[in-house]
Structures are given as C-alpha cells and as structure tokens.
Amino acid sequence: MIWFALASLSAILSAAAAITQKKILFRINALEFSFLVSILILAMSSFVPIFVDVMSIPTPVLLFVLGKSILGGTAFLLVMMALQHNQISDALPLLGLTPAVTALAALLLIGESLRDWEWLGIGMMVAGTYILERKPFAPVLQPIREIFLSRNRYYIFGALGLFAISSVADKMLVSGYKIDPLALLFYQHIIYGLLFGALLLVRSSSFGAVMQKSREHFPLILVVAVLTIAYRVAQLEATKIAPVALVLAVKRTSILYASFFGGRLFSDERLPMKLCAGAIIVAAGFFILRNVG
Numbered sequence: 283m284i285w286f287a288l289a290s291l292s293a294i295l296s297a298a299a300a301i302t303q304k305k306i307l308f309r310i311n312a313l314e315f316s317f318l319v320s321i322l323i324l325a326m327s328s329f330v331p332i333f334v335d336v337m338s339i340p341t342p343v344l345l346f347v348l349g350k351s352i353l354g355g356t357a358f359l360l361v362m363m364a365l366q367h368n369q370i371s372d373a374l375p376l377l378g379l380t381p382a383v384t385a386l387a388a389l390l391l392i393g394e395s396l397r398d399w400e401w402l403g404i405g406m407m408v409a410g411t412y413i414l415e416r417k418p419f420a421p422v423l424q425p426i427r428e429i430f431l432s433r434n435r436y437y438i439f440g441a442l443g444l445f446a447i448s449s450v451a452d453k454m455l456v457s458g459y460k461i462d463p464l465a466l467l468f469y470q471h472i473i474y475g476l477l478f479g480a481l482l483l484v485r486s487s488s489f490g491a492v493m494q495k496s497r498e499h500f501p502l503i504l505v506v507a508v509l510t511i512a513y514r515v516a517q518l519e520a521t522k523i524a525p526v527a528l529v530l531a532v533k534r535t536s537i538l539y540a541s542f543f544g545g546r547l548f549s550d551e552r553l554p555m556k557l558c559a560g561a562i563i564v565a566a567g568f569f570i571l572r573n574v575g
Contacts, residue, residue: 285524288516289532295513297539299506303362304370304544306502310495312362313485315503317478318496320355322507324471336465343459347466350451351473357444358474359481364437371545371553375414375560376438378537380445381530381570382407387446403569410562413555463518531568538564 306315330336339347364373382404389396396404455461482492496503513536520529541560545553 285520285529286532288520289524289529290535292513292516292520292529293533293536294539295509295516296533296536297543299509299513300365300370300374300536300540301544301547302502302506302509304365304548306499306506307362307366310499312359312366313478313481314487314492314495316355316359316362317475317482317492318503319506319510320471320474320478322503323510324475326507326511327468327471330464330468334462334465334468336468339461339465339469343455343461344469346451346459347455347461347469348473350448350455351470352477353444353451354448354470355474355477357441357448359478360437360441360444364434364441367434367437369545369550370548371541371550371556371560372414373438374537374541374544375556375563376411376435377441378534378560378563378567379407379411379442380449381534381567383442383446384449385570387443387450399569403566406566406569407563410559410566413562414559416555417552467514534564534567 303315310318361373361377364377385396385400385404452466455466456463482489517529517533520532537560538557541557542553544550545556550556
C-alpha cells in the first residue's frame with residue numbers, strides 16, 4: 283500500500299498548495315501569480331536535463347507538447363482566476379468535474395467508449411454540482427441559472443474544458459509517444475513561463491512592478507512552488523507502482539481537504555452543504571477513473 287500513502291500525500295500537499303494560492307490571490311492578481319510561480323518552478327526543476335534526455339524528443343512531438351502546454355497553461359490561469367473570484371469551497375468541487383469532462387472528451391476525440399459505471403459517475407457529478415449550487419429555499423432551477431449565468435463560473439468551466447483536452451493529450455504523449463513524464467513537465471513549465479510572460483506584455487504590465495510583488499510575497503510563492511513540485515513528484519512515484527486511475531482517484535480527495543480547511547480558514551458560506559456536494563463529486567470520480575488505463 284505504499285502507492286496509496288504516496289497518492290494520499292500528493293492529495294494533502296495539493297490541498298495545501300490550493301489554500302496557499304487562495305491566500306496569495308487576495309494580494310496579487312492571477313496572471314502575475316501564475317507567471318511568478320511558473321518561473322520559480324521552472325528554476326527549481328532545472329535539474330531535470332541532468333537525469334532525463336530532454337533533447338531526444340522529435341520535433342513534431344515537441345510541437346504537440348507546445349500546443350498541449352498552451353492549453354494547460356491557459357487552464358491553470360483560469361483556475362487561478364476562479365480561485366480569486368470564488369470561494370474556495372465553490373471553485374474546487376466544481377474543478378473536481380474534470381474526470382467527467384475528460385471522459386466525454388476522450389469519447390469525442392479518440393473514440394474511447396464509456397461503461398455503465400462511468401455514466402453512473404457522470405450522473406453523480408451532475409447531482410453533486412446541483413447540490414453545490416443550490417441555495418436554501420431557492421427555486422428548483424436556481425442552480426442551473428447560477429451555473430450558466432454567473433460570470434465567475436465561466437473561469438471554472440473554461441478550465442474544465444481545457445484540462446480535459448490537455449489530459450487526453452497527456453495520455454497520448456506518455457502512453458503513445460512514450461515521453462518521460464519529467465521531460466514533459468520540464469517543457470511544460472518553459473511554455474507556461476513564456477505564455478504568462480507574453481500575456482503580461484499584452485497587458486502592458488511592468489515586469490519591474492511584477493518582480494517587486496514577487497519580493498514582497500516571495501515566501502508564500504516559494505511555498506506554493508515547493509508544494510506543487512512535491513505533490514507532482516509524489517503522484518509520479520505512486521503511478522510507478524499502481525494503476526494511474528487509482529492514483530488519480532485518491533489524489534482527488536485533495537478537493538475535500540482544501541474545501542474543508544480552506545473553507546473554515548476563509549469563512550466560506552454553506553460549508554457543510556458544499557462539503558457534501560464535494561464528497562459526491564469525489565466519489566463519482568472513483569466510478570469514472572476505475573476504468574481508465
């Protein structure tokens with residue numbers, strides 16, 4: 283059961299990273315934070331070329347990595363924007379819908395069929411989302427209006443769609459093209475840094491001002507970077523000795539940890555009901571991910 287301990291450790295570290303991200307996003311905007319943390323993570327992962335041959339990846343595959351990383355980086359930025367504009371116990375359970383969206387994307391993009399258990403999981407996620415958005419004594423259709431008319435929810439569903447496509451691309455790169463996960467992460471963080479830097483230029487942001495903010499908030503940004511690297515390494519180590527589906531299912535319990543502790547720390551509203559909805563969404567992930575290779 284070493285894999286379970288590693289996957290659980292990854293979940294706890296991921297939850298701690300999410301809570302710290304929310305704390306920083308009270309002080310610095312999502313784009314600036316995304317740029318700073320990606321640059322710091324890239325610097326901390328600069329050892330990867332020492333242990334992994336990152337130059338052996340063919341050019342067409344690198345172009346595929348480029349496209350996938352742009353989608354993943356945009357999704358990461360949208361997640362940070364979602365955390366900035368929503369209570370943490372609202373945003374994270376909705377982000378837990380990723381397995382359902384990924385399964386549907388795999389069905390449409392690469393023709394993977396869905397089993398009865400997976401359809402059950404998708405149905406449970408829909409029910410969990412309804413409970414999450416339902417306010418006390420509100421009309422029956424209120425959660426549907428909340429989901430589709432609330433601008434702050436658009437960040438979350440945009441991230442879900444992009445993460446789903448990015449996850450399918452990850453599977454193709456690691457399983458189909460046999461790319462080392464560490465090499466993939468290394469190139470991914472390079473592209474993240476370039477993407478967020480370019481967006482800062484488009485916004486005419488002063489890099490001097492951004493770097494000043496990095497000095498002011500460096501301890502918390504460093505904590506996020508260390509936690510991010512740690513939970514990704516723990517997840518990779520777990521996948522070496524257990525099916526990736528089981529590891530991902532356990533990893534998604536981070537949603538409950540972050541929603542509970544973050545919700546209490548930031549005094550979120552209707553926390554018990556949101557935790558109940560989050561538990562249904564996480565449990566549904568086990569039904570969907572149990573059949574993923």
